[in-house]
Amino acid sequence: MRYRPFGNSGMTVSAITLRLSDQSRLRAAEWRTLIFTAIENGINSFQIDGESPDLLRGAAEAFASVERRLLFLTWRVRDEDGQVTPAVIDAMMAAASDDLGLDYLDLVLINDPQTPEPPAAANAALRTLREGRAIRGLGVASRGDVDPGLMASGLVTALSSPFNLSSGWAERNRVRAAVRQDLAVIGEDFWPQALRETGAKPIFQKPSLWRRRSDPLADVGGYDFLTSTPGWSAEDICLGYALTEPSLATVRITADTPAEVERLAAVVERDLPNGVCAQIEMARFSAQERERAAGRG
Secondary structure, three states: OEEOOOOOOOOEEEOOOEEEEEEOOOHHHHHHHHHHHHHHOEEEOOEEOOOOOHHHHHHHHHOOOOOOHOOEEEEEOOOOOOOOOOHHHHHHHHHHHHOOOOEOOEEEEEEEOOOOOOHHHHHHHHHHHHHHOOOOOOEOOOOOOOHHHHHHHOOOOOOEEEEEOOOHHHHHHHHHHHHHHOOOOEEEEEOOOHHHHHHHOOOOOOHHHHHHHHOOOOOOOOOOHHHOHHHHHOOHHHHHHHHOOOOOOEEEEEEOOOOHHHHHHHOOOOOOOOOOOHHHHHHHHHHHHHHHHHHHH
């Protein structure tokens, strides 16, 4: 496993972060085994993205076996109304303390409030927890631009943003701008749904023979290499590519079985095959050009 500094937190985190989500309907013992496998493979960063009793019980048992200072634990706050309120924050801290047995959280991750700061009451509660060291940092998860006032508020220490081999300049600039502001960046969605479907259908249909003669991009820019690179799955290639971005402190993964964890952890130590990076750039360039052409049409 490789490790990277997490912004200015003073912590070094594994290049991949394991997401623990209610969507994975595992029993407590299965959660414990999954997390143990991650730890044994060098993963020390975990994002808690659920609150099912089995998840919390299994995670508590696994985390208790490791010195707390060696783990980087993020709690992803989700609320049905999309708002962070004092009640939501209180429930989060109670679950972290009572269910997980934690004295503090390294990072609390909230959805982008689209304002210069969270609602006043929640803002005050978060700042109080920061000052008391009950939470060490606050992150914002966003698929778009975050309000500049929020980024400069002194409250936010991390950004969680999609980054993958099809990311355009807007996403790339957002990630690099965050690093310039001394924020740690978590890469999400390294294997986007559109690319997961490449085995079922091509992203770009090849033009007819007559058009190929006049279209310089007709035979380049496809994503066939995702399913035809020996020894690499499409998911592995996508993860390997995200890991080449130095602006990312860590890349979030999801896995339901120990075997998946071991496979994805092994990708961290592998270099992408020769030529794959060039194919990725050609695919991205081709996609951008086709979008521009479609817009002109």
